[in-house]
Amino acid sequence: MSVYSASMATTPILKSANTSLNRKKIHERIRNTVQFQLISQNGLRKVLEDASKGINVGAYEDYIRAMHDVDLSDPDFGVLIKESRQCIELLKPHKFTLFVETLICLNWINRNETLIVEYQEFLIDLLSEHNKYTSFALSKLIQFWVPKPIDESFWKNGVPDERIKFFLNYVHQTLGKILDVIPMANDFAIEVIEKLFPYYTKPSYVIAGYMNNMMWMMEYRPMFREDLLQILFKNFVLMDVSVRRSDIEAAERLSQDAEEIFKMDADDVKLQNQEGMQHPIAQTIDICLNKLFEYITAQCQSNPNEDSNKTTLRCSHFFKILMKSFEDYILPTHKTNHIQFVMFYFCSLRTSISESFISYLCSKVWDPNVATTVRQSSVGYIASLLARGKFISQQRIKHTLHDLCRWAHDYVEKSDASQNTQNIKVHLVFYAVCEAIFYVIAFRSRDLTNSSENLTFLQSLQLSTLVTCHLNPLRVCLPAVATTFAGVTRAHQLAYCHTILERNARRKLAMVYQNEIVMPEETLDTTFPFDPYLLKKSGKYIEAVYQQYQPCEDEDPNGVHSQIATNEQRRRKRVESLMSSVDDDDFLSDPKRNKLAEHSKNYEKEILFSYGTSPGFH
Structure with missing residues (x-):
């Protein structure tokens, strides 16, 4: 029995209070669900039109509160998206920013394919009509790039498993469609990607996972390659200089000493040494550079079905991109270790x-x-x-x-x-x-x-x-x-x-x-x-x-x-x-x-x- 559960067993007052709190949350959720359904019966257009005129503003606020608090079922979600798509001309930024941002934040990625496609179409129509929402929408989409702690086991060496890749595919599809139809979204996307890049002290799977998504974007958006590589090199240099060479060597020696002292099982020792670097930041750099070396090899290797001159031109173009990053970030930096x-x-x-x-x-x-x-x-x-x-x-x-x-x-x-x-x-x-x-x-x-x-x-x-x-x-x-x-x-x-x-x-x-x-x-x-x-x-x-x-x-x-x-x-x-x-x-x-x-x-x-x-x- 845990310490927490033991203390709860000897404190019936707290247990009663906790039960009452849970019951209150359940009642609140049921009330919001019912309220959302009652509001929906009147139709979203009427709620928005009344709020625009200053009439029955409370219903509009209740609608937003219910959207935020209620875990919508697929049918309710589908109705909401359809009605919202029919009211896009009303969703002007100076009036309904809170409503639109709440709508964009809804859980759409775990829906069935029909609802996901419908949401994608709604989002593109919305941003085409009101480009003021573009930066916020891109930010919410790119936040999916950052692996969550609960998904750590699904990211190995910065590569997602099939389950994570399935959902990320929808995210990248949506991003690609937005970038295709809204030219101004290109600049917003680069700004958001740079802003959301994880701090260098974050776990390896977080940084490597984010990098994996950046390289994924390079495949369907080649024009971003130079900007994205600049962002990568800028952050890699920061990681590289944050850890001293002597600290990396000391961490490896300490691991070897511990191995000798505790006489670990031979198979376990072999597995531990193969897993990677003992210093956490060095481990992150190692995984990221491995992915970058793979990408460089793919860019410069000859394809049997491709003309050698085309391969040479692609390699030459990539060299110019790398040289730009080298000149801006690596050459002026004193005592980098590996980048x-x-x-x-x-x-x-x-x-x-x-x-x-x-x-x-x-x-x-x-x-x-x-x-x-x-x-x-x-x-x-x-x-x-x-x-x-x-x-x-x-x-x-x-x-x-x-x-x-x-x-x-x-x-x-x-x-x-x-x-x-x-x-x-x-x-x-x-x-x-x-x-x-x-x-x-x-x-x-x-x-x-x-x-x-x-x-x-x-x-x-x-x-x-x-x-x-x-x-x-x-x-x-x-x-x-x-x-x-x-x-x-x-x-x-x-x-x-x-x-x-x-x-x-x-x-x-x-x-x-x-x-x-x-x-x-x-x-x-x-x-x-x-x-x-x-x-x-x-x-x-x-x-x-x-x-x-x-x-x-x-x-x-x-x-x-x-x-x-x-x-x-x-x-x-x-x-x-x-x-x-x-x-x-x-x-x-x-x-x-x-x-x-x-x-x-x-x-x-x-x-x-x-x-x-x-x-x-x-």
């Missing part, structure tokens, strides 16, 4: 698409009128795509590296050696381009050093001139990128970077000791957007075209790593010696000693990060 892989997968479908995408990104980088943050983000996309895309040809990698290096060399020649090189924001794009060059060469070293022709190409890039220029790009690169690049260039005698890395490290520590304050962070805030994909269900689309890091076999890992280890030992001794001297210097002020000690700890952490782990180099 950008829509472009990665789309580029993998056709070589011409990847070529166009890289050309677009390069045009952003070369254009000085583009915002610096967008240019830096574009560089990150170029580097990450070249490094991670299995579908990117070696010729395209070399061609893009050549363009990046040429731009960097031109920038160095035009820059003044006497300019301020301490503030990296002044030369942010240059440093981002250099880091992209170093990253691609380090990541693709196996492909770029496997022949004398490729080595000759790397020599033509004049990497040594770039790393030794007065702007000192290695100073601001991510430690992992700089270290791996240094190992590759040393192994193949392309440039010698370790001396520069040592000098940069000594300079950083010396400046702290001299200026009494910790130096500002000199590392670029770099993001490689196509870092490993974490989502399970949609990951199958990425895995086959995604390049994992493979170190070059021709490199001398023992020599490089032994040199790195030796350098690390020297740095550690230098730090320990410096801290020892700090303790011995009585003249050194406490604030200065504390700041130096703090920096030394951070410096040790940086060394460990630089030579222990790296973004993607494992």
Whole structure:
């Protein structure tokens, strides 16, 4: 027995009150039903005409109240719709808005097919005559797109079962007919769809179900595709940035730990891991991106009965739509986790698409009128795509590296050696381009050093001139990128970077000791957007075209790593010696000693990060 039922059993007064309340509701419902039938006998037209003249307004109000409170039977519903259709010319917005809105809110979707068709015809006639009701009617129809909690079991991975699909089919039929006969309804529909999009914290089945209906509309309303995809990307970006990558990884690790601790049954464990992501928002993104990847595949795959040129044109048109969403929502957003892989997968479908995408990104980088943050983000996309895309040809990698290096060399020649090189924001794009060059060469070293022709190409890039220029790009690169690049260039005698890395490290520590304050962070805030994909269900689309890091076999890992280890030992001794001297210097002020000690700890952490782990180099 529940707590609620137990308390009711010991409280007869409450039970009596509750019974009286239920009895009162039943009597009220019967009274409304009888009243509705009595009012209906007079005819709806008479009720409306009298109310329009200010006569017997109470009957009109009772009619509305009865419509709202009574669960109309099919015969009563049919009579009401027929009479309402005959009185459409009377239902002017400034007089009968409440009546019409109550009529639109009636339960019509669970009726028999004859009544549903009759309701559809009435609604179209009503909106054609009085377009002021269009926005409200569309809103009520599109609200059917949002899955109800009671229907959760009928929505699996954003796909409705046959029962739900049967009712939704009538909703989409009605929407399609309204949009066909009322042109102004198109703009209203887009506004309502965007407004009713579920908040990103809603359960997965709600958001994925709503997305399913949006894609359903794209089938019978292709002209909405661009607007609907814009709405999807806007909301997906919001979801994607709302959860940190580390939170997704932590949720997966926690699930694995729990699995080991509680020794769950093997079959149950397998089922749990296959069901999806442990983080709820990551699970929503996973389901939605899986549906989007399916849609993209369908748009670009060749149909045996379709001319190949027609397929190419459709794919090209879809590329323009995706690029609009990418430029508006994804590119300007810092550190998205997965939504950008829509472009990665789309580029993998056709070589011409990847070529166009890289050309677009390069045009952003070369254009000085583009915002610096967008240019830096574009560089990150170029580097990450070249490094991670299995579908990117070696010729395209070399061609893009050549363009990046040429731009960097031109920038160095035009820059003044006497300019301020301490503030990296002044030369942010240059440093981002250099880091992209170093990253691609380090990541693709196996492909770029496997022949004398490729080595000759790397020599033509004049990497040594770039790393030794007065702007000192290695100073601001991510430690992992700089270290791996240094190992590759040393192994193949392309440039010698370790001396520069040592000098940069000594300079950083010396400046702290001299200026009494910790130096500002000199590392670029770099993001490689196509870092490993974490989502399970949609990951199958990425895995086959995604390049994992493979170190070059021709490199001398023992020599490089032994040199790195030796350098690390020297740095550690230098730090320990410096801290020892700090303790011995009585003249050194406490604030200065504390700041130096703090920096030394951070410096040790940086060394460990630089030579222990790296973004993607494992």
